[in-house]
Amino acid sequence: MSLLFKGGKIAAEEGPLVPGDVLVVDGVITAVGKKLEAPKGVRVVDVTGRIVAPAMFDSHVHFREPGQEHKEDLAHGSEAAINGGVTGVVMMPNTSPAIDSAGVVRTLLDKAAEVSRIPVYTSGCITKGRAGTELAGIDGMRKLGVTMLTDDGDPVVDPALLKNAMEYATPFGMFFASHCEVPELAGPRALNEGKVSYELGIKGSPACSEEICMDRDIRLAHAAGAHVHIQHVSSALGMETIRWWKERGVRVTAEVSPHHLIFNEDDIGDYDTHYKMNPPLRTEEDNAALLAGLKEGVFDLIATDHAPHSEFEKSQDFVTAPNGITGLESALVSLFDRFVVPGEFGWDLLVKRYSAEPRRMMGLPAVPIEEGKPAELIVFDPAGETTFTREFMKSKSANTPFLDQTLKGSVDLVLLGNEILLERD
Ligand SMILES: [Zn+2]
Incomplete structure (x- = not known):
């Protein structure tokens, strides 16, 4: 599976958000940069206005x-x-x-x-x-x-x-x-x-x-x-x-x-x-x-x-x-x-x-959005919002002060290696 995250801003542990596209081929980040072109057969995910983060x-x-x-x-x-x-x-x-x-x-x-x-x-x-x-x-x-x-x-x-x-x-x-x-x-x-x-x-x-x-x-x-x-x-x-x-x-x-x-x-x-x-x-x-x-x-x-x-x-x-x-x-x-x-x-x-x-x-490597690193990333929408209803939550329990509250921001997509674990409409 190959994905091109296009138009987003990339988060890192040092420095501000940086505009850039992220190309992932078979679970590995193969390119990060401005205006990347999608190779043939690559699915383009438009992440304009959104953040791509580890x-x-x-x-x-x-x-x-x-x-x-x-x-x-x-x-x-x-x-x-x-x-x-x-x-x-x-x-x-x-x-x-x-x-x-x-x-x-x-x-x-x-x-x-x-x-x-x-x-x-x-x-x-x-x-x-x-x-x-x-x-x-x-x-x-x-x-x-x-x-x-x-x-x-x-x-x-x-x-x-x-x-x-x-x-x-x-x-x-x-x-x-x-x-x-x-x-x-x-x-x-x-x-x-x-x-x-x-x-x-x-x-x-x-x-x-x-x-x-x-x-x-x-x-x-x-x-x-x-x-x-x-x-x-x-x-x-x-x-x-x-x-x-x-x-x-x-x-x-x-x-x-x-x-x-x-x-x-x-x-x-x-x-x-x-x-x-x-x-x-x-x-x-x-x-x-x-x-x-x-x-x-x-x-x-x-x-x-x-x-x-x-x-x-x-x-x-x-x-x-x-x-x-x-x-x-x-x-x-x-x-x-x-x-x-x-x-x-x-x-x-x-x-x-x-x-x-x-x-x-824990003795594990960090997962920065960098060329050559394994893809372990999220797409976050700062303009979105999340309402923590019982239906939204996957935990068996709902004992949170945020129950039924709406907060700013939304985790829209989670990618681990070659698998999209979560993708919201
Ligand atoms: Zn304790």
């Missing part, structure tokens, strides 16, 4: 398989990714059973190869069953290609065990992703400790619960010579903690999620569980600090923490309802709507932080 990559998703397939599964999760312009994901291991051994990893990767149209990677647990008492089957998982170790959903409470794991796995080239939280401080993990928690009469989880653990995990990694990646940073001081350690040359990377950039505790309103996640939404000041941290490069990457839950589960009272919202389908469009449209940042940041850097963290 496809996105999400290094933090919960596909709930095995064990909670009523929320999400490999097939629906990966279709949700495609719907949002994402062509690769890393699953978190807080499934049931947990992804803590070669057996579970093998089963999952085999299943993914069968049902998913995009590459699906998985992280593995640090501790067996995420119970925090003994090490998981790290060596077996490593042999199947697992590089990221995490007990996401919970921290590893015992610092000696985490340091042991870091000393053991680092020489294999593995790295650690930390969900930071001090359980004794976090309370029922329902919302931020502050104005809104007092108003609603629910015990809140203070930002220091996250920041203390973050600092601890970075210190442990530093002592063990490990690379630690801090997941879903939610607070201004958390961002500053990462900056402080980075300035000292410690091997720490960090991610921020679209919801922690866009929403804050004031959005919870009348106990709306679509704004309940862990770490919780904090304050408007935190939103501003996280955005500044993203623009300054304190955050290496954006990841959604795509966390599907059924409508029934999210309809429970605010404390009982599970934490998390879906994100794969809305991430790119919502970041475009909230930040690119008002000029906070450009496509270069989106490409760098939500496509290139997460791939590099």
Whole structure:
């Protein structure tokens, strides 16, 4: 199959959008330039006014398989990714059973190869069953290609065990992703400790619960010579903690999620569980600090923490309802709507932080729109719009604050190699 994307603007991780045509022959970008002519038999896709960008990559998703397939599964999760312009994901291991051994990893990767149209990677647990008492089957998982170790959903409470794991796995080239939280401080993990928690009469989880653990995990990694990646940073001081350690040359990377950039505790309103996640939404000041941290490069990457839950589960009272919202389908469009449209940042940041850097963290090459590179790209319409109806979304769950909302921007086409995974009229 050969395609010529004609009349668009090309996005890259450095620099502004550049007008140019893109020729793809049998899954490889064979030419990029102005006014390319279509060779015989090439389908011309008119992308005038639209953006051709590297496809996105999400290094933090919960596909709930095995064990909670009523929320999400490999097939629906990966279709949700495609719907949002994402062509690769890393699953978190807080499934049931947990992804803590070669057996579970093998089963999952085999299943993914069968049902998913995009590459699906998985992280593995640090501790067996995420119970925090003994090490998981790290060596077996490593042999199947697992590089990221995490007990996401919970921290590893015992610092000696985490340091042991870091000393053991680092020489294999593995790295650690930390969900930071001090359980004794976090309370029922329902919302931020502050104005809104007092108003609603629910015990809140203070930002220091996250920041203390973050600092601890970075210190442990530093002592063990490990690379630690801090997941879903939610607070201004958390961002500053990462900056402080980075300035000292410690091997720490960090991610921020679209919801922690866009929403804050004031959005919870009348106990709306679509704004309940862990770490919780904090304050408007935190939103501003996280955005500044993203623009300054304190955050290496954006990841959604795509966390599907059924409508029934999210309809429970605010404390009982599970934490998390879906994100794969809305991430790119919502970041475009909230930040690119008002000029906070450009496509270069989106490409760098939500496509290139997460791939590099996973040891994968970035997918720039350049001659000779494999075609892994999206066509995005900045003049289009997306309404996140239940029908639009491919995820098994619809627990997103964007449900039934219309945002600016639309992912019109997703190409992976020789296959058009998505093409909207
Ligand atoms: Zn987490």
